[in-house]
Amino acid sequence: MSDEPEDQSGDESSRQFARLEVGISARLDTLSGRQSVRLVNLSQGGAQLILSVPDEAGEGMLTWLDFEMFGELAWQKGDRVGLTFDEPLAPLCLAETRRRAPSVVLDEAMGASFTKAWVSGEIGDD
Template structure:
């Protein structure tokens, strides 16, 4: 069902992007052959996405990325223990990028450091236990 469709990145990566990225922090899901995992959409462009994951993605895996009421299909082209890059098989539209920006304004997740600060404040005030 899932076949390798995109060439994996070469070592001669120059750091230039084909299009600008929209920085987000939206709850998302990545549907892989091995199952679905909850993730955070960190940024999105017309041709790709950077995703924060709780379990490492595998290089070359194909995935459906779902956020809000949107979805797209692509392949993992780089991965670390906590993040991965998804190259999209079909570019998304400018309109979808704008709708994602609007969604980010109302559904944006707090930054990790903000969550840590809130937990520390609650603990210092005796409202939470570690």
């Protein structure tokens, strides 16, 4: 495992699979436990995540939407990690993630706005 992320320059020519920018909540289950993560991007070969607890991630099961894949830690830099899947993600799973991710991002943003307004007292029980 390398401490440095793979090339972040955006040069897709050296990658085996193209990446899909996602930005949705997900879950990572490892031997250390379960934690919420942000799924930054996804490809048939792996995923980039932001950990909610920046511990050593190790291998584990990544779960998002209605999908899950087992992956091994390829690199870690602080709270950002790259997972390499043990087998390629099915193209239909990638397509379904692409279709559903925008509405999930919107739902998460609306939920956060509602929570902020409720906590600040802008809305509430009258």
